Each structure stands twice: as C-alpha cells, then as structure tokens.
Amino acid sequence: MTGAGLSYQQLDPAGSYGSRPITLVISMGIVALAAGATALTWPAVSDPLTAFLAIFATSIAVLGVTFWSSPLRAPFRSSGFLVVTISAGVSLVLCALSTWTTSVDLDDQWAPITVGLILVQLSSYRPARELIGATILGGLLAGFVSVLHPTFGGFELPPLVRVLDAALPLVALGAGATAYSAVLVRSLGQWFARAGVTERGVSTAMKERIVRSVHDDRVSILNNTVVPFFAEILERNAVGEEDRLRSQSIANKIRSAMVADVDRSWLDSVMDQLAVERGDSTVPGSEVVQDPHRAASDMTTEQRIVVRAVILALVDHPGFDSDGFAIMIVRKGSAAAVTLTAKLDDDESITRSGLAPYLAVLRIAFGDLHVTFQRPALTLKFSYGS
C-alpha cells in the first residue's frame, strides 16, 4: 500500500490514540459551533425543523467520529468514514436549506466550517487519499449549493466570491487535514525505515551476545556429560555393554532437554523471562500459557510485538493480580483464537485507564478484539490466521 493509502492510525496506533482527546475536543467544538451559530442567527432561519435537522446531522457525523475513534473500535474503517462524510454532506445541504429564503450573512452558513472540522478530526484515522476526495466532493457540493442559494441582505457578492466563500472554509480545512495525514504517514514511514536500518546494526552486537550465551549453555551440557564419555571411549577405543547403556542414557537426557526447548513457544519465553526479570511472585511464568497446538508461533511479527507489549502493560498495571492471569490459544482450522484473562483491581473505566492505548494497538493488530471488564475480571478475546 502506498503512503497516500495508509493512515496515521495504521502506521502508529498508539500515537493516533494520543490524538483522541483532541478529536473529542473538536467534537464538542463542532456541536457548540453548530448550535451556537444557529441560535445567534435565529432570525435568519426560515425553516426551524430543517435547522434542527442540520444540527442533528452534524451531531450524527460527530458521534460517528467519536464512536469509531474509540480504542475499543479501532481501526477506523472506511464504512465509518462513509457514514460520517455522508452525514456531514447532508448537514451542509440542510444548513443552507434552513436559511433558504431569509439568509442575510455569511455567519448563517456554519456548515462548511463544521464539515471542514470533521475532516480535520478524520485526519488521524483515515488516509490522505480519502480525505482529499472528501474535500473535493465537499467543496463542489458547497459551491453548488451556493450557486442555487437565493441571495438576500444588504450586499450583493460577485458570483465567484459567493462560490469561494461557501467552499473555502471546507476546502481550506480539508486540504490542511489531508496534508496533516500525508506528512505524518511520510515522516513516520521514513522514521521506521531508518529505525529498521539502525536496529539491524544494533542486532549485530546483541547477536554476538546471544550466540555466546547459547554456545556456553550447550558447551556446559556437553562438558558435563558427553565430552568425558566420548573422551573416555576414544582413549579406550573399545565399547562394551556398560558404554552402550550409558550412551543410551545420555542420549535420552539430551533428547528430552532438546524436546522441552523445541516445544517452548515465544509466548512461554516471554512469560518466563518476565518472571525471571521481576524475581518475585507478582508475575507468573509460562505455566499460565495454554497452547497445546503451538499456535502462538503462527502470529505475525507485528502481532507478537503487540501481544508482548500488552502482557507487559498488564503486569505493570496497578492492581494486577497474578492469580487470575491466563492465556489460552485454541486452534480452529488454520485460524487460532486467543483468550487472555487477568484480574485487575482497578476503579477506572478500562477505556480511560493506562491500558486503553494498548487495546487500541491490539485492535489494529487483531481486527476482532472483544474486551470485557467486570471488575476485577478483564477478558480479551481475539483471533488470527485465516
């Protein structure tokens, strides 16, 4: 997918989650602007019902943005975008209709500004390509309505000025929103590309430490069992019944250790590593992972990273109780379903807690995340694979 086809939310779900308070503030501003402007210019309203409907359509669009930008509903899908932009378009027409025979001032026409602000809200969640499309269509609609709109009041505007006055707020804000989305996606894309190069450099140094660590572990096993045995046999250059039995016994031990290693998934390792790092009983080890079909290894790199970050966030969350923590992965054909349960002694709503951004990221990585929080039981359900 090209940069223009990507959204900020897709590229940096945690960052776009950070934009949500701004989205909410703009939502309140839009509704206040629509209601306030209608109230202040009430003498210019020729059709009160249409005026209310215009505010209602604006509220629907704003509610849509608020609803679909929630971390529990990420990513903001194109269907949501369509609903929001169509509602906004309807509000634009209704606003003009409500003052069709009585409009005297530019201030009566608040909808081009609110529609532009809605596009600004969407810039954190939808790609630049869609934003510019909506801006062009919105601008044409506003211009078209202004051409049809009968003029009243004390000042006759030149025809092009009338069209520009109607379309400019929407087009200016929409173009700004498009630029915002495009610049963010481009900057973050370049940053990720550079970070990838740097990480590969870092990995080379770390790799040596890992290779050394694995090497030392293996050599230590060999030195304790195999090396003395082989050395003895090689020196003696003869094999007897006792040697055969000893050989079989050493092979069985090594094989069982290797089987245990081989059967450990990355998820087991994450839990065990966390338990070792914390060094106390607040974090359980891999015993909480139930993955009989080793389905954890089928997650993509991005999905592994997100699950790892969510586990870290959960165990670091105030009120986390290790007793209730469990991760169960069940394979269903080529797909797998994950159920993660945790006990959190938390008074805060889960959507306002420190976990909310992680849930937003989880929603992006696994499209079907279901969150249930009935204090203290938190359950996260999601699936992956096809």
Place this chain on the structure above:
Amino acid sequence: MSQGQSQHVGLLAVNRAFSRFAHVTGYVCLAGGLCEIADYQTAAPTALIWPVLLPLGVTLALLVFLDRWRTTFYSILFLAVGGVSQYWVSFSLLTAFPSVRSSHTLVLSLVAVSLVLVCGPGFVPTSTIIWGVLGYAVGLAASLSAMLVTRAPFSLDVIPLVVVVGLVLVESTDAITRSRRIAVRPELDRAVLDDELSVLRYRTEVRAAALMHDTVLGHLSAIAATVDGALPTRLTAEMQRDLAVLIGEDWLEEPAPSTDDPGTDWRRSALMTAVKEARGLSLTVDVTGDPGAIGRLTTERDQAVGLAVKQCLINVLRHAQVERAEVVIIGSEADVSVMVIDAGRGFSEELIASDRLGLRQSVRRRIESVGGEVTLWSTPGRGTSILIRVPASAIRGKHG
C-alpha cells in the same frame, strides 16, 4: 534507535504535521483571497482594488518560505507582511464598497486566518499558541486600523476569533495529554526490541539443536548400536572432529551473509558434500534435475539445505531399509526445491515419537529458520518423498 529517540521523533512528526496542516490551510485561504480580490476588481472595474494582489502574493510566498524554514525571522516577517496585507485588503474593499462587512464575505478574514495559523518556530504547543495569539492580534489591529482610516463602523470579525479559540483549545489539549502519548511508546519499542532478540535467540537455538542432533545424538546412537570391541574407524574420526567443533568457539555463528553474491560453485555446496558423505556410508544417491540452481542460494541457506538433506539421507539409511535414494534439484525464479526420494518402507509422520527430533529439528525447523518450508509425503510400504523449498537469490548473469 533508542526508546527516548523514538518518543521524540514521534512527537516531532506530529508537530511537523500540525505545522503543515496550518500552513496548507493558510495557503488555501490566501489563494482564495487572491481569487476573490480579482473577482471584486472585475465586478467593480473603476475601483482600485487590484494593487492588493501584490501584498497578498508576497504574503503567500512568505508562507511558502515559513513552511520550509520555521524560523523566528520568517515568522516575524510573515506576520509583518501579512499585517500589511490584511490592512490593505480591508482598506481597499471598505473604500470601494463602504457597506461591506466581514459578515458578508470571507475575503476580509482570509489573511487574518492565515496569520493565526503562523505556528512559529517552536516545537511545543505553548509556542504555537503564543504565535497564534500574536497572529490574531496583528490581524485584528490591521482590520481595526483600516476601519478607523475608512471611517467604517466597527464590526468584530468572528472567523479569525473562532480559529484562534480553536487553536488554543486544540494545542492546550495536546499539551495536557502529551504525557499519555509518550507513556505508551517506550513499551512498544521495548516489545519490538525484545521480539527481535527473541527471534535471534530462537534461530540460534534451532541451529544449536540441529547441530547437536546431527552430531552428538548421532554418535551416541551409533555407540549404542555398536557391538563389543573397537569403535569403527569412521565413527572415531567423526567423534573427534565433531567434539573439536562443538567445544570450539564458532560453531554457532551464522555464515557471513552473501546475498549479493550467491553463485558459489554447486559442486562444492553443502548439499553436494552431504550427498558425498551419504555415498561414503554405502548409500547410492542419484542426483538429477538442475544442480546448478543450488548456486543461487545464500551461504546460510546452502548450509541449511545441505545439513537437512544429510539428515534425510541418514534417515533413509537408518529407517527406509533401502540402499538407494534420489535427490532432485529444481530451480525457479523465486526458489530452489530439493526433493529427497526413496522407495523404502515409508512411515506416518504422526506416529513418530515426540522425542524423535531428526525430521522435526534437523530438517523442518532448520529449513524454516532460513525462510524455507518442508513438505513430506510418505505412505507405509510405499516410500518417502521430502520436498525442501527455500527462497533463491535473484538470477544475475551466470551461475554455477
């Protein structure tokens, strides 16, 4: 990239994007202003409005500079020239059309709006707010001056006021919630790094386990199956060689990547070495197909395929109860496939004991760890075929 850097870069990206948002909105306003002024001049040919295009054009050009170089100098210059433009636009229109008000047409507000969206040189919300309020003040002063000079009745331009209030609200919210945005990033960065390290460790452990299986476990099995007396010479030699390798320093190090220059002579490839070793163990191995395709594998993949094929051939020797196997090599643009076929007694993979690691570890995991895949067809009594497929490097010029 460190975690601190990633937070910083993320916030910088948002700041840069907001600045671009503000400036693009300003471009459209100023460009719209130019068009409207031209239309006003057309509508009133006798009035002297067109000279306003000059300061408006200069303001637009300065915004381009400011967008590219967000310095204090350009910010102040933009506000100064923009203030003059706002005055000139208001003065000209109020002179030409004394009854015009900002509530009638946007043209009286467009420059003032672009001044509010100056953004300034800072990278923190407070700086953007200060510059925005300053821009609003300049625009307001210019409009008021024009009203005073033209003796037009005072009217407050609502649109720049709405824009500056909106700017203050948005930037204040950004400043307040910034800490929450920062809090998440390090954990994700840490998870990325941990995952990368975990993959590295896994690959190293797979390599270690496969080598341990190929060497130590193989020798232990051979000793367990030996009759009383002296060790076979070949086994003695292999034990001495493998012990030296395993206790040495570099047996786990990955071969130097040679993606850019695969194409080593296939006759000296790890696969052909494995075939020769199997032949040395009295197995007849027929190599067919396109052996030259092996030359398109990287060193790492060549070694993985060689060791995996060796394990397959050892399995034929140990379990298939035949003395002949065939290795078929097929190269395509995307990958190299090696199939090891025997007409032996066959087996069912599900029935292999969970502690038997040859096929699982030395073949399947080893190949998967270099990005390849293994497919197995075997029917008890009707032989076995194991297909190993690994990605090939691009074909360049000639290959071995």
